[in-house]
Amino acid sequence: MSDRDKTEDDTMRQMFDAWEKGQETFLKAQSAAMDTFAKSFENMPNFSENMQKDEAFPAWDSFIKAWVPDWDPNVFTSKSSDMAADFTKTNNAFLAMLEPANWSKFAPAQLRVILQSIADGPKFADLATPQHEAAGTWRETLDYSQAAADMGKVMQEAWVRTYGRFNENYSIEDLKSSEPSDALNAWLEAANHELLETQRSLEFMDAQKRMIRASTEIKARQKDLAEAWSEMYQMPTRTEVEDLTKTVHELRRELRKVKRELQSLKAGM
């Protein structure tokens, strides 16, 4: 065996050893993880059909807290009554928890911060960074969901107040002594009053502002995607068309100005 062959053989052996040790470490780590996993699941509640409705949510709550002590499951219930209903549907509860679509739209603020930091992170000249775009898109979707939920809350409160106002202003006795259409008119009057009052409030206007921002950001992202698609297929992008439109507009404006100057020169001759 030549010296060169010997060196190559050593190198291969070293690589093989490194790979073998890596595998061993990985399997040991997996084994430890599996042990932890199994122990944790010993306390998993039995989400069966036999579980009472009022037991399901507390059981799920304590199970999650065993895994993530700082996690506040109320983040779901305070945001969506549907979520709470899902978690009390016994055997669907665990699957519902694992479904990102169920929780990501009500994700806590830290997720938004993480996504923003990825989107705003440094970009490398020679590496594609699709994660920036993906994180930005996800953050914008979260913002929109949050804005829609906030607006929904403001409007829901307005309707609750409408119901209260109607109850104060109209009773069963009124219904007996008048036309049923008066009841409808009283309801519409109450709704009109409360909705107009709501639309004047700062709460409503701020929710509206966030909705406009969030929905426009999503629209802007769609525009970026459409531009990328146009470039890919050798088609002119919206930005290119708009640059051209602007150039034509400015040229026409200059032409008009020159024409006017010529006219005034002629008039002065």
Place this chain on the structure above:
Amino acid sequence: MKVTEAETDQKLFDEIEAAQEAWSLVWQHMLKTGEQMVKSNGFLGKIKNEDVEIAETPSDVVFEIDKVRLFHYRPLTKIRTDIPPMIICYGLFGRQTMIDLQEDRSLVRNLLMAGIDLYVVDWGNPTRADQYLDFDDYVERYLGSCVEHVYEANDKKPVNLFGICEGGTFAAMLAAFRPELFAGLALAITPIDFHGDQENFWRGEGFLNSWIGNLTQDDINLVIDTHGMLPGEMTGAIFSSLTPIASMTKYNIGLAKMEGNEAMMLNFLRMEKWIADRPDHPGEAARQWLNGLYRENQLVNGEFIICGEKIDLSKINCPVINIYAEQDHIIPVSCSKALSKFVPKKNYEEIGFPGGHVGVFVSRKAQGVVASGLIEWVIRKQGSKAKVKQVKKSIRKV
């Protein structure tokens, strides 16, 4: 005092009885409403979109610049030579067809019947190719060119300009920028002071002012930069939300109440056709409208610039009539009336119409108050006084 079991049972019985009674009454009403709705649906089933006709008064295009067209209406009676021609200019948020919605509710026909030589500006249908058009273009280039055309046709004598809503703001700006072109300026439901008297807004008044004021310049720029235009669908949705219950009930309770009445249904459908035809607003002009005027109130502060010159409303030197709607939920009364601060008293008059923004033109009441008020003003200021009574009579006939 202890409540007996019998008393508890009686209370429960009374409540059930009351609920049954209420349910029965409500059912009767629902059945009645259902019958009404069937009649209205029956009418809707028979009619086609093409049967709903608006803006039918005959006219001819006499001038064009880009997408803008100037229509000259054919006379319905002998044209009065003592009154200068009148040009009507609507805004960019809707179409000028509103002033000629139907034969018996048409400002155009009323003016023609009074013998006024009438022109109307149509801004066309702006697309993203027009997104860089701004107030320089709309006020000086487009409206200015239309007015110059009529001025030339009128033997280079001043003409009347009637601006409506945003078109009124354009008209006021042009009257201040080129005062030599005008014999009279009429405005209707026109914002001049875009902040208005916010502390005294009634419930439902001035939502646009408050909502736009709550947005930042960046918010508005984001919308314009992203869409290129201010989309018609967006402005339509905003206008609908200004009167939430009216918008929510017009296609159900409103339609049912008409019980298939042909005249009422056709009035409603004509109005719907006009509302549905809402063009996109060119982006740069919308940016100036929302940021420069609504947010920064540049017009009354003397900071709004057209073609490099600050617009000074006190340069308006012709007679002015300012028509506002007392229950206007889009343009608050105080926003319109602010013009009185800039025009000398001897030149300034107002008509307060007891109705809403669009009612100024399409309601039956408006045909008397607004049309006859405007005609009476034009004749009093520019024509023979003896003909005022005769003209009022002709309006009632229309």
